[in-house]
Amino acid sequence: MNNEYHTLSQNGIESNILFFGQEKCQPGYAFRGNNIRDNYVLHYILAGQGDFSVAGHKTVSLKAGDFFLLPKGVACFYQASFTNPWHYAWIGLTGIKIANIFAASKLAGNYYLKATGQSNFTKSFQRLFEVLHQKTSLANNLLVENLTYEMFYHLVTEFPHTNTAPSQNRPAQQFELAVRYLENNYTYNCTIEDLCVSLSLSRSYIYNLFQKFAHTSPQKLLTQMRMEDAKSKLTSSNQSIQEIADLVGYHDTFTFSKAFKRYSGYSPSTYRKHFS
Template identity: 45%
Template sequence: MPNQYHNLSNPHIESYILFYGQQKCHPNEYFESNNLQKNYVLYYILSGEGTFSSNGHHTVNLSQGDLFLIPRNTTCFFKADKDNPWEYLWLGLAGSDTKKIIEASNLPNKNFLRQIKRTEFYSILLELYEMLNKRKSLLTNLKIASLTSQFFYYLVKEFPNHPPVRKTPKNDQYQIAINYLQKNYTDPNCNIVELCNRLGVSRSFLYSLFRENTNISPQKYLMQLRMEAAKKELQNTTSNLKEIAHKVGYGDEFTFSKAFKRYSGVSPNVFRRN
């Protein structure tokens, strides 16, 4: 490698955790922000459910595994369910670059994300919150700084900013959904919740969209793609069940075999013999 020397131009990004906390809410306990906040606050729902609305957006029902954002200088309202009140943790975000980072993600389009558990962002969020609660030292502070950078990195990487799809005609939305499932059904992380997140629509809206066009649910459509692909593998290849399971989007042979028998009425081995 030849000798090198480079100046790194303005590598510093100023964004950090200003405050944090956790709360188990009482039934119907609510928070209403009429006094505009100076900082962004992220809430991750650990358990239970409730409703959330922010200025310019409809009220939505959110539950365990969802995340919502209270933007700075924005009024909002959120309320715990009366029967299954939520518990959440929160992170207050500050720094001159925080606005730019948030706006580079998909959060501002709806101010919430559904079911983030199968993401690196979620893993880093929990690790960061755990580290924030440890006794502070130089090492923990360095780790917090490192995790905070990863937290913002995966927010933008896994949830990049894109216009809400729901503003497009229904036929276009349906075709986008079909194309996504056909292209990604071999990925175990491809599921209906992930599809809803990418489209920016609710599960009920997506369900009605598929019923109108295919007369089956999106979940059944995804299973149909996987099972028909599995049948071709069983008929035309000598691949074992573990290999076929991975090829059609299942993490293990057992789950694949159960799903195949429900769909076809016979086990994969019987189908292959016949």
């Protein structure tokens, strides 16, 4: 198969695959659409060659065995060779940890990797791309999640970014602590004020952290964690709506039901009926 494009349902918060595909480009083909992306798109060149550049960087020639990354929110340009056009596969990624993962690798800065050869990173990308074509099931979804993190593990261990000073990492570490706090406490009736007190940080500082690293507010992320957990419980358990509301941090069923409908477009009972 030379050309394909598939989209997936978005479920993850930390990292999630939105779409994947491949294309065997025509000579000189250049993408003419919106080159400022709302997510990250990792490309692996299967054959051929082409040119790639990101705003503020020089154009570089890449070939089979190389990777390039279309970064979120940054203009970029890529064009197939006129004599030996490339054939590449891609995986589109989003999630609150994706930016930090790429920042910890050599993809930070130049947004490409050359001559990855038989690296475990390359092998795990190829394996993940293969598994993404299999029929969706709980087992396959778990395998995709596992392979995604395996790929990231090999990326940051085989191709680490070694020039980041510890002081530059501090905001990222604070953000990670903030997310971990929400993950550990969203099932209780915790608030963003509780988060601020726990980390001894101001509300405005934490808001800016979330805007920088997750492009959302802490309150929206807290709500997303609760609602995604509620959706899972509604479709996989026989617990009452009142019990589920309490388990995801709402002690008032009416408030939970109102928030759930605003988030999903369905009342809890209707969602259970449609998606169980």
